[in-house]
Amino acid sequence: MFTKAIKGLTCAVVGTILAAGTPATAEDTIKIGGIFSMSGTAPYYGQVMSQGAQLAIDEINAEGGVDGRKLELVIEDHKSGNTQAAVTGMNRLINVVGVKAVLSSFSGPTAAIAPISQDRGIFTLNGGGVSPKMIGVSDHMFHNRSMALDLALASVAYAVESGHKRIAQIAIKSEFGDSAIAAAIEAAERAGVEIVASEQFANDATNIDAQIAKIRAARPDVVLNWATTPQAGIAVKRLRDIQVNVPVQSMEWTSEDFAIAGDHSENIFVVTDYFSASEENEWGKHFHDAYVARHGDDPDFYAANYYEAIYVIAELISRAHDAKGKDFASADLTEQLWADNSFKSVYGGTMKFRDNGVVIKRVALLEVKDGKTEFVRFIEAAAD
Amino acid sequence: MELLLPLFLNGVVNGAHYALLAMGFGMIFATTGVVHFAYGPVYAVAAYLTWWSVTVLSLPFLVAMGVGIVGCAVVGMASYVLLYRWFLRNDSPPFIILVVSLGLLMLITNLIGVAFGTNAKTVNDVTYGFYFIGSAVVTGVQLWQVLALVVVGLGLAAFMKWTAYGSYIRAMQDNMLMAKIVGINTERVSLVVFGIGSGISGIAASLILVKEGALPHMGFLAVFYAFLAAVVGGLGSLPGAVAGGLILGLVESLGVWRVSSDWQTTIAFGVLFIVLIWRPTGLWKGY
Numbered sequence: 066m067f068t069k070a071i072k073g074l075t076c077a078v079v080g081t082i083l084a085a086g087t088p089a090t091a092e093d094t095i096k097i098g099g100i101f102s103m104s105g106t107a108p109y110y111g112q113v114m115s116q117g118a119q120l121a122i123d124e125i126n127a128e129g130g131v132d133g134r135k136l137e138l139v140i141e142d143h144k145s146g147n148t149q150a151a152v153t154g155m156n157r158l159i160n161v162v163g164v165k166a167v168l169s170s171f172s173g174p175t176a177a178i179a180p181i182s183q184d185r186g187i188f189t190l191n192g193g194g195v196s197p198k199m200i201g202v203s204d205h206m207f208h209n210r211s212m213a214l215d216l217a218l219a220s221v222a223y224a225v226e227s228g229h230k231r232i233a234q235i236a237i238k239s240e241f242g243d244s245a246i247a248a249a250i251e252a253a254e255r256a257g258v259e260i261v262a263s264e265q266f267a268n269d270a271t272n273i274d275a276q277i278a279k280i281r282a283a284r285p286d287v288v289l290n291w292a293t294t295p296q297a298g299i300a301v302k303r304l305r306d307i308q309v310n311v312p313v314q315s316m317e318w319t320s321e322d323f324a325i326a327g328d329h330s331e332n333i334f335v336v337t338d339y340f341s342a343s344e345e346n347e348w349g350k351h352f353h354d355a356y357v358a359r360h361g362d363d364p365d366f367y368a369a370n371y372y373e374a375i376y377v378i379a380e381l382i383s384r385a386h387d388a389k390g391k392d393f394a395s396a397d398l399t400e401q402l403w404a405d406n407s408f409k410s411v412y413g414g415t416m417k418f419r420d421n422g423v424v425i426k427r428v429a430l431l432e433v434k435d436g437k438t439e440f441v442r443f444i445e446a447a448a449d
Numbered sequence: 450m451e452l453l454l455p456l457f458l459n460g461v462v463n464g465a466h467y468a469l470l471a472m473g474f475g476m477i478f479a480t481t482g483v484v485h486f487a488y489g490p491v492y493a494v495a496a497y498l499t500w501w502s503v504t505v506l507s508l509p510f511l512v513a514m515g516v517g518i519v520g521c522a523v524v525g526m527a528s529y530v531l532l533y534r535w536f537l538r539n540d541s542p543p544f545i546i547l548v549v550s551l552g553l554l555m556l557i558t559n560l561i562g563v564a565f566g567t568n569a570k571t572v573n574d575v576t577y578g579f580y581f582i583g584s585a586v587v588t589g590v591q592l593w594q595v596l597a598l599v600v601v602g603l604g605l606a607a608f609m610k611w612t613a614y615g616s617y618i619r620a621m622q623d624n625m626l627m628a629k630i631v632g633i634n635t636e637r638v639s640l641v642v643f644g645i646g647s648g649i650s651g652i653a654a655s656l657i658l659v660k661e662g663a664l665p666h667m668g669f670l671a672v673f674y675a676f677l678a679a680v681v682g683g684l685g686s687l688p689g690a691v692a693g694g695l696i697l698g699l700v701e702s703l704g705v706w707r708v709s710s711d712w713q714t715t716i717a718f719g720v721l722f723i724v725l726i727w728r729p730t731g732l733w734k735g736y
Contacts, residue, residue: 104562
């Protein structure tokens with residue numbers, strides 16, 4: 066009797082442990098991977114991107130999920146652009162976690178996981194990287210942010226429009242920086258203006274003084290600042306420190322760049338994807354307010370891109386459910402995207418994915434003034 | 450030629466920064482035998498304590514800098530007392546101590562992120578001017594960096610030459626066993642060395658805070674530059690640390706005079722490898 070009781074108790078305990086330890090089945094939860102920069106030199110991006118994505122997932126789950134199935138975000142850290150970490154993370158998301166889709170970020174990591182996306186048929190959506198090297202590698206990889214050439218065309222177009230003839234540029238030595246530098250040179254050639262200096266520095270450089278000195282010696286009348294946070298702010302601070310006071314056109318300018326550049330945050334223009342929470346854009350305003358309520362900060366376009374990306378994936382999952390049932394494969398999301406490549410955008414209106422997998426978005430011109438970035442207008446300079 | 454002067458001056462300024470770091474790092478290694486890679490995050494601790502003292506305690510910058518220097522000296526001494534000393538007492542092989550120091554590097558770096566957050570910290574209220582030297586512009590903070598090297602270098606040289614602890618340190622660097630035999634309390638001297646070496650890095654860190662701001666990982670590359678400058682100059686040599694730092698700074702800066710700055714790190718380290726092949730034990734002999 067005692068033995069039976071012990072056996073019964075053991076079975077109950079083991080059963081309880083197994084039940085508690087067993088992850089939710091595919092029937093219950095659809096897992097979406099996020100390969101973000103959660104540590105290293107630029108954890109800011111991972112923070113805002115994951116916050117945007119998680120907010121969307123929480124909203125969708127609060128409404129009952131996608132056709133009754135909850136979504137779950139599983140994050141892997143590529144440590145501010147480490148491609149090996151990204152590949153490891155991608156493999157873990159596919160082989161261990163069993164994700165149906167992956168959100169990627171940064172050019173290098175996204176380019177690194179593209180072959181895996183292709184081989185394994187994993188639907189991958191990038192909302193942060195801008196390198197053209199990410200394009201054409203995987204049939205299952207898409208991008209809901211403008212590419213380097215789009216941004217470079219717009220930035221050079223604005224420089225030319227402003228009467229500048231001598232353009233200098235500075236970027237981090239990375240996949241991202243290389244792409245931006247090359248795209249700007251191509252855009253400048255098209256526009257018939259001179260690039261007088263193209264300087265790059267290591268992501269973890271202890272100083273960038275030599276690069277800044279070379280830019281000063283080249284006597285530019287505008288500097289294109291392709292560096293990302295926090296180096297974008299450091300570059301401007303060092304430029305102003307040695308009296309290079311010409312306009313700077315950055316690709317982004319975050320609160321951290323404001324903090325670093327301090328009083329030097331003037332005469333800076335930002336040519337970038339732009340998220341605005343205007344009254345006319347009801348969904349965008351809802352996102353803005355929900356994000357502020359949860360995190361206390363205004364969302365930037367990175368947060369908006371990944372928030373939007375989750376809704377794109379949710380829509381595709383819903384379509385895949387209808388077409389293939391609950392056992393759909395990740396590659397079915399790709400098929401569903403091409404069935405109708407237009408989606409509602411948190412930026413307002415609809416967005417459409419081009420044949421190369423890159424979404425068409427307008428690039429905005431912002432001006433950094435009085436400690437804020439103010440929207441000026443949109444620049445229509447998208448690459449074909 | 451217009452570019453040469455600003456690159457030279459940048460090289461001197463950055464070299465002064467590397468030299469300061471090399472002095473402290475080399476002193477710790479040459480005296481205790483510990484390859485103290487956690488020197489990097491200890492340096493970062495100084496920047497964060499200075500930032501905290503300025504922004505939270507509203508202390509004047511120079512006082513805050515003092516807090517940072519003392520704070521990082523304490524962290525450096527604590528790393529010796531709580532960690533390295535145990536391994537040294539138990540005659541752990543050097544590679545074990547190396548692994549311990551790498552672990553401590555990661556630990557302190559992560560603790561900084563947890564304690565202060567991972568975003569950049571800046572002290573924008575500290576103002577400094579700029580000065581034209583021919584075609585170049587140097588800022589006040591860059592001049593402070595060079596001045597710091599001169600003051601600390603002379604101060605440390607005087608300390609090593611004319612104080613009892615200076616002679617103990619030299620004795621330990623020369624022959625640790627003999628220093629113990631003649632009755633030098635080597636553990637106490639090691640503690641002092643960790644304090645002084647870390648404190649020197651605190652001076653460099655506070656100035657970098659003004660120049661570029663602070664990030665949790667800021668010490669990661671700094672310690673490698675310190676290591677390299679100390680090795681090139683001759684581990685444990687004060688003039689060697691100064692020379693190693695300045696050579697590293699100048700090569701890094703002047704190396705991109707005629708070539709793309711993409712090559713900066715490659716040129717700097719390539720030249721330094723050549724120096725080491727020429728003089729494998731560094732340019733100077735230790736103290």
